[in-house]
Amino acid sequence: MLSVTEIEKSFGGVRALSGASLDCAAGEIVGLIGPNGAGKSTFVNVVTGFLRPDAGRVSLGGRDIAGIGPQQVSHAGIARTFQNLRVFRDLSVRQNIEVAHLRCRQLRPDRAARVNVAALLTEFGLEDLAEQPAGSLPYGTQRWMEIARALATAPEILMLDEPAAGLNDDESARLGRAIASIRDRTGCGILVIDHDLRFINSICGRLFVMDQGRLIASGAPAEVWADPRVIEVYVGPGSPDQHHAPH
Numbered sequence: 577m578l579s580v581t582e583i584e585k586s587f588g589g590v591r592a593l594s595g596a597s598l599d600c601a602a603g604e605i606v607g608l609i610g611p612n613g614a615g616k617s618t619f620v621n622v623v624t625g626f627l628r629p630d631a632g633r634v635s636l637g638g639r640d641i642a643g644i645g646p647q648q649v650s651h652a653g654i655a656r657t658f659q660n661l662r663v664f665r666d667l668s669v670r671q672n673i674e675v676a677h678l679r680c681r682q683l684r685p686d687r688a689a690r691v692n693v694a695a696l697l698t699e700f701g702l703e704d705l706a707e708q709p710a711g712s713l714p715y716g717t718q719r720w721m722e723i724a725r726a727l728a729t730a731p732e733i734l735m736l737d738e739p740a741a742g743l744n745d746d747e748s749a750r751l752g753r754a755i756a757s758i759r760d761r762t763g764c765g766i767l768v769i770d771h772d773l774r775f776i777n778s779i780c781g782r783l784f785v786m787d788q789g790r791l792i793a794s795g796a797p798a799e800v801w802a803d804p805r806v807i808e809v810y811v812g813p814g815s816p817d818q819h820h821a822p823h
């Protein structure tokens with residue numbers, strides 16, 4: 577269980593996060609949404625240890641992990657993908673995944689034993705590309721491989737940062753089905769950050785909506801989209817029934 581409470585983070589005079597909270601249980605898919613500049617990336621960077629919060633608590637399975645650094649957060653059981661790709665371009669697809677699995681084997685052999693790299697390659701349909709340098713693959717395939725690589729660490733929480741960016745409707749529907757089946761198979765909690773609201777609504781059991789560094793609403797998608805504060809942020813001020821919230 578990931579529990580993030582009342583995070584504060586400023587950059588000089590800019591308050592990127594002021595009291596942001598979120599939780600995600602095992603087997604749950606939750607979405608984090610909000611307009612540009614809402615603080616989503618800062619939030620993810622705090623949770624994954626790339627940034628140290630000024631205040632607040634990040635706890636995973638009851639252990640406080642705020643500010644312990646990205647490697648330690650990954651060893652604690654949170655894996656992520658990035659908005660901008662971070663693959664080892666000269667290593668093969670298989671090696672990219674093996675490197676992540678190897679690190680996990682060294683530090684958390686109990687967890688690593690749950691993962692089989694060959695089975696991951698098959699599950700992701702990457703067997704035929706396994707010996708290709710990752711950098712030679714199309715962009716979408718590299719993003720896909722990044723998810724497989726994150727799963728190689730047998731995470732308790734998987735954070736996907738804009739996984740549907742650049743995908744067409746069919747591709748994002750396929751991605752959505754894949755994310756649900758990852759959840760079903762591994763039982764991990766999955767946190768998805770994306771601007772594609774149709775995609776988010778179709779896969780998430782709960783949504784967290786941020787605006788200007790604050791959590792403004794959370795709950796089931798239907799509840800959240802009926803919330804006047806959310807409508808105001810997404811559609812502009814006015815009576816809620818004048819607007820059609822995205823479904």
Ligand SMILES: Nc1ncnc2c1ncn2[C@@H]1O[C@H](COP(=O)(O)OP(=O)(O)OP(=O)(O)O)[C@@H](O)[C@H]1O
Nearest residue numbers: 587590591592610611612613614615616617618619
């Ligand atoms: N390293 C930084 N230095 C200074 N200001 C920053 C830094 N990182 C983020 N900010 C500011 O913090 C605020 C939140 O930004 P953040 O990138 O977290 O929002 P976001 O919701 O992820 O936006 P987007 O959807 O565009 O990715 C913005 O005002 C941004 O300009």
